[in-house]
Amino acid sequence: MTQQPDPGHILQTATAFWPSKVLLTAVQLDLFSVLGERAMTASKLGEVLGLHARGTYDFLDALVALKFLQRDGDGAEGKYKNTAETAAFLDRHSPTYIGGLAKMLNSRLFGFWNDLGTALKTGQPQNEIKHNGKPLFSELYANPDRLVEFLEAMTGFQAANFAQLAAKFDFSGYKTVSDIGGALALLSRIVGARHEHLTFTSFDLPPVAPHAQARIDADGMSKRIQVVEGDFFTDPFPKADVITMGNILHDWNLERKKLLIKKAYDALPDGGALIAIENVIDDARRENAFGLMMSLNMLIEFGDAFDYTGQDFRDWCGEIGFRRFDMLTLAGPTSAAVAYK
Numbered sequence: 001m002t003q004q005p006d007p008g009h010i011l012q013t014a015t016a017f018w019p020s021k022v023l024l025t026a027v028q029l030d031l032f033s034v035l036g037e038r039a040m041t042a043s044k045l046g047e048v049l050g051l052h053a054r055g056t057y058d059f060l061d062a063l064v065a066l067k068f069l070q071r072d073g074d075g076a077e078g079k080y081k082n083t084a085e086t087a088a089f090l091d092r093h094s095p096t097y098i099g100g101l102a103k104m105l106n107s108r109l110f111g112f113w114n115d116l117g118t119a120l121k122t123g124q125p126q127n128e129i130k131h132n133g134k135p136l137f138s139e140l141y142a143n144p145d146r147l148v149e150f151l152e153a154m155t156g157f158q159a160a161n162f163a164q165l166a167a168k169f170d171f172s173g174y175k176t177v178s179d180i181g182g183a184l185a186l187l188s189r190i191v192g193a194r195h196e197h198l199t200f201t202s203f204d205l206p207p208v209a210p211h212a213q214a215r216i217d218a219d220g221m222s223k224r225i226q227v228v229e230g231d232f233f234t235d236p237f238p239k240a241d242v243i244t245m246g247n248i249l250h251d252w253n254l255e256r257k258k259l260l261i262k263k264a265y266d267a268l269p270d271g272g273a274l275i276a277i278e279n280v281i282d283d284a285r286r287e288n289a290f291g292l293m294m295s296l297n298m299l300i301e302f303g304d305a306f307d308y309t310g311q312d313f314r315d316w317c318g319e320i321g322f323r324r325f326d327m328l329t330l331a332g333p334t335s336a337a338v339a340y341k
């Protein structure tokens, strides 16, 4: 007997923005930080968050059903508290907080993705630069709040990946690392904490530097991590044994990707390694749905920028002169694409 097709997958994906928006709104309201280590009734929590009674129970119980809250007891007596994951990652008092990612998804990308159809028809970005055509980073960084929001969102995307990179890549034969587009120097801080023999340069645009320096100082790592301000298209890369680029190549078109790879090649010694930490798409472009949607996100953000496969990376790096390649699986849909000079 042939099986009847089941609409479940279509329905689940069609409504996927509901759970997404419930979670993003909870982060925006800072619900998980308000709860902290406490357990609170719906009426108390609703009062603190300024919620109308109509939605309070639906919202909080939806979070329970989605496993983003726990509830002891039922009804008016029921008390809500964080799960182990929300306590670790969505309470902003936690050192492993990644709520910045949810905040940026909510405040920027949720709305911009509404224009995906326009992006597909025009090939043009659909974000803040849609009507003024300015370069995205100068537009984002012109507003100090948006600058911080963007940098903290990057932390959410990459923290687990950098920890995996520190565990899986063999850094033992190297002494220096330049992280190009290093944002809050997260890669340097995470890899540096595990590999004490390494020193780092975290290279990024001038408005980012004070924010990176503050994080490095807070982690007590200023002797081993130097912040260098510059523009990676016009300034040379700081020379190092290893050059890392986390979510950098996917921000640019092919010509600029190749320029950045060439600059990395020139800054490395023989035997040095270029490591791109990205949502590398599988070569057949059938499996890594997140990587493919990240590439659509690059269309929304930049227009001509795109994510790429491991084979693309090997082809571009091979053209420039890199001789050996490797691919390390990191957290979830992210990989480290490695090219050795």
Ligand SMILES: C[S@@+](CC[C@H](N)C(=O)[O-])C[C@H]1O[C@@H](n2cnc3c(N)ncnc32)[C@H](O)[C@@H]1O
Pocket (backbone or CB within 6 Å): 137, 154, 155, 157, 158, 180, 181, 182, 183, 184, 203, 204, 205, 208, 230, 231, 232, 233, 245, 246, 247, 248, 251
């Ligand atoms: C998508 S973020 C990635 C940040 C970080 N590497 C990560 O993996 O989370 C891109 C970074 O490149 C930096 N950037 C963009 N254009 C740049 C330029 N022309 N020169 C130096 N840094 C730049 C941005 O400030 C930002 O920190």
